[in-house]
Amino acid sequence: MGQERNITICLGSSCFSRGNKIILDIIKNYLKQHNLESAVFFSGELCTGLCEEGPVLKVDDEVFKGVSTENIYEILNRFFVPE
Numbered sequence: 001m002g003q004e005r006n007i008t009i010c011l012g013s014s015c016f017s018r019g020n021k022i023i024l025d026i027i028k029n030y031l032k033q034h035n036l037e038s039a040v041f042f043s044g045e046l047c048t049g050l051c052e053e054g055p056v057l058k059v060d061d062e063v064f065k066g067v068s069t070e071n072i073y074e075i076l077n078r079f080f081v082p083e
């Protein structure tokens with residue numbers, strides 16, 4: 001791996017109440033489980049105006065909308081688990 005990545009989660013009130021509250025914990029646990037805590041800069045941001053399509057999550061410059069407990073692992077695995 002060795003490549004630093006940024007994960008940015010929207011913590012605006014709409015995204016937060018629509019699921020990012022849980023997604024936040026899932027990501028934290030995922031990074032811990034996969035020993036990625038030092039390879040990933042995980043931060044929160046405020047509303048970016050995409051509430052309607054939220055919850056919103058960014059990995060580097062890629063924006064994911066409608067993030068849920070169902071698709072979050074798929075998104076993370078795409079970046080962090082080698083095939």
Ligand code: FES
Pocket residue numbers: 010011012013014015016046047048049050051052054055056
């Ligand atoms: S609260 Fe997340 S985009 Fe608005």
